[in-house]
Amino acid sequence: MAGAGVDALVLRPSPDFRFLGGREGPYLVVTGDAVAETAEPARLVPEGARRVGVDPEMRVRELFGLAVEAELVPASAVLAPLRLRKEPYEIEAVARAVAAAEGVLGQARELAWFGAGERTMARRLRLLLVESGCEEVLSLRVAAGEHTARPAHPPGERVINPGDALLVSVCGRWDGYCAEVARVFAVAEPPEDFEAMYSVVTAAHRAGLSVMRPGVPVAAVSRAVGEVIDGSGYGRFAAAHAGRGIGLGHDEGPRPGEDTVLAAGMTFCLEPAIYVPDLFGARVADVVVCTDGGPLALGTSPHSLTVLDR
Template sequence: MLPEDLTRVRARMREAGIDALVLRPSPDFRYLGGRGEGFLVLTLEAGPAETGDPAALVPAGARRVGVDPEMRVRELFGLMIDAELVPAAAVLAPMRLRKHPHELTAIERAAAAAEAVLEQARQLDWFGATERAMALRLRRLLLESGCEEVLSLRVAAGEHTALAAHSPSERVINPGDALLVSLCGQWDGYCAEVGRVFAVAEPPEDFEAMYSVVQSAHHAALGRIRHGVAAAEVAATVREVIDGSGYGRFAAEHAGRGVGLGPDEGPRLDPRAEGDLESGMTVCLEPAIYVPDLFGARIADVVACTPSGPLLLTSGPPELRILDR
């Protein structure tokens, strides 16, 4: 954390009437420099400091203490702090939205590692393998690439591609299946997800047409990402393209979300989202269509917002790729 950021955190604490922050290991914890497994305490005069006994570092007479939103109930009761406990996110979440150059570098490394593994995936033997077996192979490849942790991994074949949330199963992957694969890894504490669409041997009927709609929605939304544009406007652009194709009722509810120290943070690319995009924000742009019981297509790429437009940290959506083995 940069010294000027610490000054800004304390200024926001004063504005919110918060006397101290108490965090457990989480994105907020890492943002303030936490490295261990205990608690991190930041006050208006001291810290940040890691400790196993946060109550000992909270100033006597503190009236409001910001706590980590990921803190467990037993941890909250165990704090033994005689003060009003409020979410620390009100202070830290807005600050984490805009990334410094070193943060963008780490996010780009995580995205590059995930995309490289998806390129390697084209050389693997998919015919006759199960979703779970291929997910394990991809997990191993991502860890071997240098990522610290695999935060999520999706392999969905055939009808499972129509499920917005699907965990790899024992379903066998067969020729003629649509295939969705996405990887979210962590590099130097920062996260990035990349998702790609494949067809096994040959695409199902009408699948290429649907994929081209998702691809067009991705391109259209990418052209809207820049400083000062409303996040809701980017989501609306995706929806307009998909609605115009006739697939509107099958579109995913949102078009993307922020990535950084966490895999799912602000800003949200949602029609109901409030606020504008700002330089330094990074999002996972992920337009998708899910047709129940048939197939789905989702493309995920990491994009940084700049004053002049989008900075794509991955290569962008390719043409539909056919797996021949």
Template sequence: MSRRHAARVAAVRRAMAQEGIDVLVLRPSPDFRFLSASPEGALPEGVLPEGGAPDGGAGPGVFLVVTADAIVETRDPAGLVPASARRVGVDPEMRASELFRLAIAAELVPASAVLAPLRLRKDPAELTALGRAVAAAEAVLAQAAELAWFGATERTMARRLRLLALESGCEEVISLRVSAGEHTARPEHVPGGRVINPGDALLVSVCGRWDGYCAEAGRVFAVAEPPEDYEAMYSVVLAAHRAALAALRPSVPFAELARTVHEVIDASGYGRFAAPHVGRGVGLGHDEGPRAGEDAVFAPGMTVCLEPAIYVPDLFGARVADVVACTAAEPVPLGTRPHTLHVLDR
């Protein structure tokens, strides 16, 4: 066990004692990765990610069990839970079938009470790993800008993006977004059969996991030329993004950053079209703390994906997504890709 891993395990055991939790039982998940002794962010050999087996099966059933004096990877976690255990922290992503197989008589509580606060602040090695993941996601977008978009469908381009992501070393593609024209105004749009034509706005983003860490990069394109009034609306999104970046400082509540974003958009006249969600924490998970709705306050080492957006129904929308680290001095964007509205010429 490395010194860094030993310190992490010791911090978890202190938190377990404070929460009155005797044992943790974790399935393959971000929490599993956080406590695994494997190389940073990676699952041990033979252990599949939280999605399970490639065919949708349950996977190999390996668990991580943490007690006061041991930390063990096992296929039989129930056998390692002491009979005296009164409260057992289980992975929030535990499946019902897995819980039944545990057959533990103790009270079961979410392990997140212990692990979520410890995962909030990333150490320098984690920030470096996140930076590599962001660079990989941005490289996929850079390649996407060189593809032929005219006449292709959203679904076809999403497949090409997925292939680019996998070729870049992405171990899990979490989400891909390709929205064209009026579909850019639909936050939850799934790429479909719409043909991409000149004059269309495009929202393109890739979210995935590289070497255990998650990153998303999202940008706005236009095909041949942007729609009328689109650049003006997009400039508001960029102004909101800059305001969010300026507000991301230690001791600032996440809710205040969200208010800052909405004030900028409200002042532009697009207030009723603003996305309520302005960002989320990223790290070993793609959607973790800090969160605006949890009274979160920024501190050095926290990392968030800033993603202000405006969606005008049946017309168009714009969104950018960037991973940013909060530091003691100033916020540090982990990516370098510019926010310029890129006009595709093919």
């Protein structure tokens, strides 16, 4: 903490909190010589503390109620670097989460999509997630037709029809660790030109994966993804980023915009995407672990376009 110029950390239940062994909360206060759970964090922050790191998941309403007399900065400056490389037991936990998420998407193929609304299908997926042991659903996307072109589309009333592309993704937490899987389906038959666009996304995914090895800057993953998409002519429709780290948190380092160099033990959600406004979009997301032997995709389900029968 001294290195980051921070005198104390105040955390509340969150990935950082769990990383430091927090159990009940409501707050965990970390100082130079102690770690304690407390209901009154301000009392445990050392007198005269100048800078205090606060949990990046803390809500603004909690922040304004903290009553800590110090400059408040995100605790991530201290903890994010420590969380980048996962221990083997953590990678096993992420792999279990990925297996659960993939299991849900596998079951999703068997559901009756035709004529149902996006929101109805999202509810069914949520049920499958919870049945799989998911403790927290972090994001759940069901987008049909032109909605596949909206990256943050919340499931709505649109009915899923033959000829629609369908973008389905689930992100959740199982036994503390997160996974996300996104796949694309076509309903009865893919829309015109869809397969060509989709094949660019899967090629970009392969390109990103191929460079993920220790010693390579994480920015190289984005470059590899971007080159494929740019070369296809879809460049201006590419998603802004090619992924992000995943582990105790579902959106953590390494981030492509940072200077991080990949190292063994880093877990990354690789998720290239193309969104053509009002027409269609596609995103393929898989969790990958960087190992000394190269990139290892924790998911096993293929990227080939699944056509759902009518």
